[in-house]
Amino acid sequence: MENNDKILKIFSTVRCMNRDQLPRYLDGRLTDLEKHLLEQHLVDCDLCFDALQTLSQAKHREQYQPLSVNIQQYIRNSVRKVSTTQKVERYQRLEQKKESFLIYFWVVAAVALGAGGVYLVQHQNRFRAMNPVQQLAAADKVIEPIQTSQSQPVVQATERAAATAHAAPVADTLQRRQPVPGEVKPIPVVKKDTIKAASAPVAPKPAPQKDSVKKTPPAEQKDDKSTSPPAKKEEKSTLQPAKETPAPVAEKKETPPAPKKEKEKDDDDDKKTADVQPTGTDEFLYKAAMVYHQQGDLNEAISRYKHLSDSKSKYGELSRYQLAVCYRSKGQTGKARRMFKEVVRMNGPMKDKAQSALDSL
């Protein structure tokens, strides 16, 4: 069995002699086993056998050592040089790849952006073509307040009205709360209005007041009261600035305190009007007009109500009624009568009030 195993050694692979083994074999400084292994290799390897044959001569052996070291050094140096140049080349290749990748990226990005821009432009045109009505409506919403003579305060007033509309559920709490100096922004706007109100309608004001004091019987006072509920409601809904203005105070002075029963009736009416929840721009415009009305700027309020009077919603009727009240306050009874008649003809919820106001005129 041992012999059998050794037969396999005939074809066993043995490495070539290394730098150390070659001179040791020549000098006979190898173990028997090591020597036998090397000889097994020598049977096959012409290179090792030729090397041994050469080095067995003394003159060649002297040359061998320095040359062997030199060639080893030469190979190492050349490899080092090549490897550094190879690294530089690899680095350059990598850099080139990166650059080319970046170029591709930016080209693709630019193309994508261009395509996106074209797509958006095309779709924008389509949108414009598809819904011009909506856009017109939206434009009207914005443009309508600007068309008035005093654009800046109107916009602010509408904003304020919108704010009050949003704050409607918490109106009571707002009313009770003391205004913080920095919090209430509409104060300067109101001041402007108050200045206007003080400058423009100062002259005509006393006359209607006097007239109303002289001419108005108790029934008319009722009417005045009845007309005031929306205004009062607005007072509640709008913030403190309304209280600062003199006009509402004047109106309050104008209308003496009514009996409790009448107040209850008025409250019922208020509830009725409050039940109909105002929505949309008409509501904002109506509230803005009410603000002017409360501040005593009747001219501005009239122009606002006129805009709204064409509306087919309930605010059309309400604004006509308020318009009539404004005319009556200004002493223009003819116009006021005409407006009240129109309200009666509309046969809406304000018909009764308009009729009673008409009777009292």
Next chain:
Amino acid sequence: MLQQLTNLSDKELISRARKLKDQEAEGVLLERYSHLMVAVCLPYLNTAPGRGADEVFPVLLQRLSNSLKTQTIHKVNEWIHYNVKAIQDKSDRNLPFFSTTESREIQQVENRIEHAAMNQKEQQQLLAQMNVVISQLPAEEKLFLTKFYLEQQPLAQLAGSKKYSIEKARQILKNAKQHMASILMKQSNEQ
């Protein structure tokens, strides 16, 4: 890096040098055989007129480096020996290296034995086959194989017992091995 590469086999170094274009692997491979190259080239350096080591070895190394990338190399020692001889003998300079059929047969048998080392049954079959093949060899070759491989006699002693030179004793062993390999490969091909 060099330390790690020196532990790799010739095949692995060649593979690295080719696939990864690893110059260091190529350098390690050439350095492994450089002392043998020097030894083999010494007679040529002494006899050839006007050809010094500074001229011969760079040319040889460059030739080997170029050849490494293009040629199939089964045994590095054969490949180097062929190229050294090609440098010395100018007529063979441009012929590429191809391992001989005998060399390939020996290598195939070597691979087969290496593979059988893991499988005992296959190993037993191979041993029986080799015993049969040895018995078929000429008496001298059979004797030399038995003395050298089974009895582990040194080459010099074996040559001395027959009053042959070491070179002749080696040649007889080489031929015997070659005959065995060719018979084994023939048998395996017939199966």
